[in-house]
Amino acid sequence: MAEHSSTHYQVLGLPSTATEREIKIAYRKAARNSHPDHGGDPAQFRVVTQAYEVLSNPAKRQLYDRSYRAASATPSSSTNAGTPGAGSGAGENDFGSSDAASGSAFTTHRSPQSRNLAGEPAVYVPDYGALDGTVPLLPRPMAAQPVHGAPRKRGVFGASSRLAREARTASLIMQQVLPSIPAARLINGLTAPGGNGYLDHVLISGYRIALVGSMLVPAGAFRWDGTVLVHGSKVAAPPQLIPAARALQELFPECNVTAWVCVHSSTGNLFEPVIDYTRGGEPDGSALVNVANAARFVREVKQFLASGPLPNVVDLSVLSRLLGGMY
The missing domain is CATH 1.10.287.110 (DnaJ domain)
Structure with a gap:
């Protein structure tokens, strides 16, 4: 075990x-x-x-x-004893290296072996029906809740625009990601590991964690060079999520952690802005930070979560620890 x-x-x-x-x-x-x-x-x-x-x-x-x-x-x-994808090196046979310190991330290619499907009903680990009097880490109604927390006002300057952007991202996830993955849980408003700032959103399904931030940019075409978005002579830097992603990977070694930035257009069109990617910058979950417009963000983050080894699992230990980080 x-x-x-x-x-x-x-x-x-x-x-x-x-x-x-x-x-x-x-x-x-x-x-x-x-x-x-x-x-x-x-x-x-x-x-x-x-x-x-x-x-x-x-x-x-x-x-x-x-x-x-x-x-x-x-x-x-461990409550995950005997669970594929849990313990050390989660899903390492399926997803390659998990060396967060080097900045590498997990790929999302599927292995040929059979796996649980993301659309299957949620399975709780440990099973509530097999606790034999042991107190569960979370009450079942709380564990079954798909959304936890909400964007909260913090700071003084730019609070209204930030809240609106976070609300737009949360709404997008609730409408287009959660319904297709019953075990997925959205947690809004966490303190960053180490107390260095805050995290907008965290999505978890099985043993995959997507740390989500967002941006709002004007209409137009952009280029992502792996570090910043370039629009003509102007550049826009995404939220600094790499330190938090690496820290969460260390805290949750049983999970695969990557960061995602959902780029919203001022037009409200999910397919804007148009983003051109340099080699290796495609938002497919293979990079530590993945940047995409709203439409592609939905498609790619669903694929990232669904292609994990046990996407229909709600691990109570992981979920309860994440909920403890809410501010």
Whole structure:
């Protein structure tokens, strides 16, 4: 079975929505079972105590959640054990290298072996029907919700235009991506890993994560050179998503993470602007950052999510950690 380090919630056997009272009760039970005076393991008792010290303090708990819940030191059986595409090197036989530090990303070509289909009903891991009294990481209604959070006002300058752009992207995803992939979940408004800014949207399906930003540009033809959009003598730089994509890849090694920029035209036409790509710049998921107009963004991000090894899976551990990062 694959091994991974448990989060503080898992150490105490709690859902991520646990109340202060539930945390206290769970700690007392876990401490009693692991205390050395009762024949327990001293190392496990220290882990239980550390988990309680963090989760019982509202400020520490918020920081912990927004750090995407760095795992504790004690390994436990993974909820993804035996699951293709989970654990180390997710889908490495299907998708090639996952070296995020080098800036490479996963390709979306399909392997000849049979795979689950993105249009199949969502399957939860672990299965709610097989918990045997174990507290789920997320309540089922929350896990079944396709959209979490909303664009929120932050900053002073340009807030209205940014909110309008984010709302347009979120609406596009809800209308044209989510209906065709039942397991896909859209999370709006996350803190960037390390607390360096914010992320507009994250799309997850199975073990693929699409970090999504957006731009609004005037009508016309543009060229994407792999770094900026060029329009005549003017250039437009996309959101800086590479650091966040690399950080998320490190935090979620069981997933394939890439970044996407949806470029909206001021005309409202989904097929504008027209973007010409230099060699290697095509937005097919093979680059760490993929830039496309709204129509192509929808097509390519659906392909990226659907071509993963288990696109119909909702992994409760991954989803609950991402939800903890919402600001």
